[in-house]
Amino acid sequence: MGQTFAEKVLGRLAGKRVTPGEIVQISPDYAMSHDNTAAIVKTWRQIGVKRVKHADRHVVILDHCVPAANEKFAQNHKEIREFVKEQGIRHFYDISRGICHQVLSEEGFALPGKLIVGSDSHTTTYGAFGAFSTGIGRSEMAAIMATGQIWLRTPETIKIEAKGKAPVGISAKDIILHIIGAIGADGALYKSVWFCGEAIDAMTIDSRMVLTNMAVEMGAKNGYMEPDDKTLAYLEGRARAEFEPVRSDPDAEIEQHLQYDISDLPPQIACPHAVDNVCSVEKVAGKKIDQVFFGSCTNARLEDFAIVAKVLDGKKIHPSTRLIVIPASSQVLEQALQSGYIDILVRAGATLVNSGCGPCMGNHEGVLAPQEVTLSTSNRNFKGRFGCKDAEIYLCSPLTAAVSALTGEITDFRSFTL
Amino acid sequence: MQIITGRVWKYGDDINTDVIFPGKYTYTVTDPGEMAKIAFEDLDPNFAKQVRPGDIIVAGKNFGCGSSREQAAFCFKYAQVGAVVARSFSRLYFRNCINAGLPALTLPQSPDIFQSGETISVDLQKGIIRCTAGEYSFPPLPEAVLGIFLEGGLIPYTRKALGFSNTQSAEEKAGE
Ligand code: SF4
Numbered sequence: 001m002g003q004t005f006a007e008k009v010l011g012r013l014a015g016k017r018v019t020p021g022e023i024v025q026i027s028p029d030y031a032m033s034h035d036n037t038a039a040i041v042k043t044w045r046q047i048g049v050k051r052v053k054h055a056d057r058h059v060v061i062l063d064h065c066v067p068a069a070n071e072k073f074a075q076n077h078k079e080i081r082e083f084v085k086e087q088g089i090r091h092f093y094d095i096s097r098g099i100c101h102q103v104l105s106e107e108g109f110a111l112p113g114k115l116i117v118g119s120d121s122h123t124t125t126y127g128a129f130g131a132f133s134t135g136i137g138r139s140e141m142a143a144i145m146a147t148g149q150i151w152l153r154t155p156e157t158i159k160i161e162a163k164g165k166a167p168v169g170i171s172a173k174d175i176i177l178h179i180i181g182a183i184g185a186d187g188a189l190y191k192s193v194w195f196c197g198e199a200i201d202a203m204t205i206d207s208r209m210v211l212t213n214m215a216v217e218m219g220a221k222n223g224y225m226e227p228d229d230k231t232l233a234y235l236e237g238r239a240r241a242e243f244e245p246v247r248s249d250p251d252a253e254i255e256q257h258l259q260y261d262i263s264d265l266p267p268q269i270a271c272p273h274a275v276d277n278v279c280s281v282e283k284v285a286g287k288k289i290d291q292v293f294f295g296s297c298t299n300a301r302l303e304d305f306a307i308v309a310k311v312l313d314g315k316k317i318h319p320s321t322r323l324i325v326i327p328a329s330s331q332v333l334e335q336a337l338q339s340g341y342i343d344i345l346v347r348a349g350a351t352l353v354n355s356g357c358g359p360c361m362g363n364h365e366g367v368l369a370p371q372e373v374t375l376s377t378s379n380r381n382f383k384g385r386f387g388c389k390d391a392e393i394y395l396c397s398p399l400t401a402a403v404s405a406l407t408g409e410i411t412d413f414r415s416f417t418l
Numbered sequence: 419m420q421i422i423t424g425r426v427w428k429y430g431d432d433i434n435t436d437v438i439f440p441g442k443y444t445y446t447v448t449d450p451g452e453m454a455k456i457a458f459e460d461l462d463p464n465f466a467k468q469v470r471p472g473d474i475i476v477a478g479k480n481f482g483c484g485s486s487r488e489q490a491a492f493c494f495k496y497a498q499v500g501a502v503v504a505r506s507f508s509r510l511y512f513r514n515c516i517n518a519g520l521p522a523l524t525l526p527q528s529p530d531i532f533q534s535g536e537t538i539s540v541d542l543q544k545g546i547i548r549c550t551a552g553e554y555s556f557p558p559l560p561e562a563v564l565g566i567f568l569e570g571g572l573i574p575y576t577r578k579a580l581g582f583s584n585t586q587s588a589e590e591k592a593g594e
Contacts (some may be wrong), residue, residue, distance in 0.1 A: 023560055023562035023563065025562075036444070036445075036487075039445075039448065043573060046573055046577075047573060047576050047577055047580065047582070048580065048582040049580065065445060070446075072445060072446045073445055073446075076445055119486055120485075120486055121485050121486040121510055123486075135486040136486065136510070137486055137487075137488035137491075137514040137517055138486075139488060139514075139517040139518070139571070139572045139573055140513065142572075143572050143573070143576045146576055146580065147576060147580065151562060153560075185432050185480055185483055186432070186479050186480035186483065186506060186508070189506060189508065190509045219480060219483065219508060219509070274432060274434075276432075361441035361442070361485075362441045362442035363441070363442060380436070382434045382436035382484060383436060383437050383460050383461075384437060384440045384441070384460040385436050385441060387441075389440070389460040
């Protein structure tokens with residue numbers, strides 16, 4: 001019997017053949033933490049060791065509340081800066097660099113076949129490069145700092161095949177929302193999800209990251225695609241280390257094989273307050289919106305800017321709507337500036353904010369008031385996510401967000417003449 | 419391992435970490451007592467006010483989905499919740515419970531067999547839950563992680579593994 005991708009990656013580190021259900025004690029290739037590093041360090045200090053076990057495997061990025069919104073956040077950042085200095089952690093990115101998942105990818109840590117853990121649930125993103133990546137808790141990160149190790153259960157694998165060619169304007173976001181709506185928030189609980197099929201093959205790297213980013217919203221432990229020429233081209237000159245692509249054997253045991261034909265998929269939207277509460281945009285069209293958030297680690301990359309800029313070019317957003325724009329990273333910002341996208345967006349009335357998470361988890365830069373409605377390109381619409389439990393969050397693609405920013409209401413882009 | 423007895427707080431499916439411990443507090447509220455007061459703030463404001471030591475949270479599928487934030491497990495521990503019983507748990511939440519030393523028990527019949535407010539007991543050693551509807555058994559924790567749980571969580575477990583004594587940890591903490 002052959003082995004799955006998950007069995008191979010975890011088996012390599014365990015130094016033996018592993019099977020689903022087996023728990024292994026292993027050493028991750030990279031471990032990412034962000035603003036929560038300060039809290040992790042407090043826990044780490046309780047353990048009693050004086051030096052971080054593998055300083056070079058840790059990547060620390062400040063992104064969740066940058067620049068600091070108040071004294072508490074500032075203190076938090078200060079403690080992290082002092083810690084990375086004290087421990088000689090070289091891979092440190094301060095407040096101007098961008099959202100952790102985007103930065104790890106751009107900086108070449110997200111590599112095929114590597115095991116990457118992060119104290120953030122959307123660590124699943126790096127699967128777009130063929131890495132096995134998953135979220136862990138703060139105590140677990142503290143324990144990795146002390147011992148270099150973590151326990152992981154070898155997951156079963158679900159294969160999700162996206163068949164057909166996406167209609168014009170239908171993006172990776174529509175596809176993943178559709179799949180999550182169909183499979184449910186726990187449809188892939190604990191599983192390793194392998195995204196494949198012609199629709200995935202046709203996608204850019206930016207788009208593939210949308211799928212793996214949101215794999216956790218169906219409960220998955222990790223989501224991944226097998227590396228192809230596009231992956232290797234992206235990694236060219238970027239990869240931090242040697243790597244070897246890992247693929248499932250043809251006769252490996254796949255627990256479930258799900259197929260989704262996306263040839264006729266209409267634009268999708270997740271309605272309050274669950275990511276799997278998905279319907280076609282058409283069904284909720286006309287709903288007035290107070291704010292559009294174009295940002296987050298899900299959909300604020302260069303290709304998303306190109307789409308939004310194309311829609312907003314020479315136009316003005318609706319007077320009763322605000323448009324918050326947060327590029328996923330400083331690199332995205334730079335490229336969006338060079339391409340003229342930022343000019344277009346700002347002239348259309350957008351509020352441009354520095355790279356980071358912004359309001360995505362309710363910290364600052366665009367949190368909502370009670371009864372306000374926001375349309376967001378991010379990945380979670382739980383109650384309170386944008387800082388207010390009585391606000392409504394809808395999740396959609398950048399194209400749907402841009403068109404709706406012009407009309408001031410949720411709009412099906414197919415009914416809108418660009 | 420002890421027997422936990424407490425009143426039932428019953429909830430539904432897909433209870434996410436944002437309603438258990440809102441994201442806006444994740445960097446600003448760090449004191450255990452304060453964390454306990456926030457537990458379930460966006461779902462059930464009465465919970466934190468009325469919860470008593472040993473009380474048991476019961477829920478449906480995918481409990482604790484969403485963020486990796488372990489405060490969503492620790493806030494219950496600090497509120498002295500005895501156990502969380504669910505039809506299934508999100509994997510991050512399950513890990514965080516083990517690491518916090520908070521019993522997270524998977525029971526396929528949850529939450530339907532429980533009534534809000536009834537007193538139930540959980541025998542961790544035998545793997546049995548007793549409630550008005552009867553006796554139900556739940557699967558034991560995998561052996562590989564049981565050790566972490568028995569040590570009271572990942573941090574005391576790691577200290578022990580590295581040869582630090584955990585009584586010393588308590589003294590150190592007292593001295594902080
Ligand atoms: S952008 Fe949002 S989802 Fe992504 S890492 Fe930041 S807070 Fe998390």
